[in-house]
Amino acid sequence: MSAIKLKIAITLIASSLALGGCKTLDPYTGEQKTSSAVKYGAIGAAICGIIGSRKSSKRARNAALGCGIVGASIGAYMDSQEKKLRESLEQTGVSIQREGDQIRLIMPGxxxxxxxxxxxxxxxxxxxxxxxxxxxxxxxxIIEVEGYTDSTGSWSHNMTLSEARAKAVSNYLQGGGIITQRLITTGKGPNNPIANNDTAEGRAQNRRVEIRIRAIQA
Incomplete structure (x- = not known):
């Protein structure tokens, strides 16, 4: 096994152990949940290993070790990315919201x-x-693709539809060259509405796919 492949394998194993060993219990559902810091840290480590593997020998090792944004640089990195997204998505109907060091794209259904x-x-x-x-x-x-529906229809149908829509967008991003390891795909169904489901206008707003973008922190 080459040094680069070995590095990726170790990174992925470490990520898996981290995800499996740092669970918390959701007080409302009783389900085990991985803490956000551990989850995103492990995913970031895997991504950095892959970024490094695409470069050559010594540069690969340096890239993998140096991957991730540090401190105040995170804001500048996301500022630059937000600016390009706003320029590219102007008048497309996609809403762009900045939430701290995250960027949120809201795509109406x-x-x-x-x-x-x-x-x-x-x-x-x-x-x-x-x-x-x-x-x-x-x-x-790290890119989170989330599907949402309004509250009409059965819960199971809405969950299935929201998952399928999120997966369709995620698959399209992968087809464009975004590596699988960067993507987290979930269906939220009617959860987390952004408008009133009692009106047609509100339900239309709730039927959406969101893409949340967050930087990998060193």
């Missing part, structure tokens, strides 16, 4: 998917292509 369907509409492909271009440039980030 009516422009992303046909009614009750989970295949990304071809008219939305250029928008996702613009997102991919920026995400490939700023590769030291």
């Amino acid at each position: 009516n422009i992303t998917f046909a009614t009750n369907q989970s295949s990304v509409q071809s008219s939305f492909h250029p928008v996702l292509n613009s997102v991919v271009t920026v995400l490939r440039e700023y590769e030291e980030t």
Whole structure:
């Protein structure tokens, strides 16, 4: 096994152990949950190993060790990424929100998917292509793709649909060259509404896919 492959294997094993060994109990559901700091740290370590493996010998080792953003640099890194996203996504219907050192892209369901369907509409492909271009440039980030629905219909149907839509967007990003290890994909169903589900306008806002982007911290 080459030194680079061995490094990646060790990184992935360490990440798996970290995720398995730092669980907390959700007081509401009784389910075990991995703490956010451990989860994102482990994912970041795996990503850095892969980033390093794509470079050559000594540069690969240095890249893997030096991967991750430090302190105040995180804000500047995300500022630059946000600026490019705003330029690329202007007048596309995608909302961009900055939340501390995270960037949140809100993609309304009516422009992303046909009614009750989970295949990304071809008219939305250029928008996702613009997102991919920026995400490939700023590769030291973790990307969370979350699907949401309104509250109409059964809970199980909404969960299934939201998962399928999130997966469709995630798959499109992967097809554009975003490595799998950077992506976390979940379906949230009707949870976390951003508007009132009692009105048609509110339900339309709640049917969405969100992409949350956070920097890998050194």
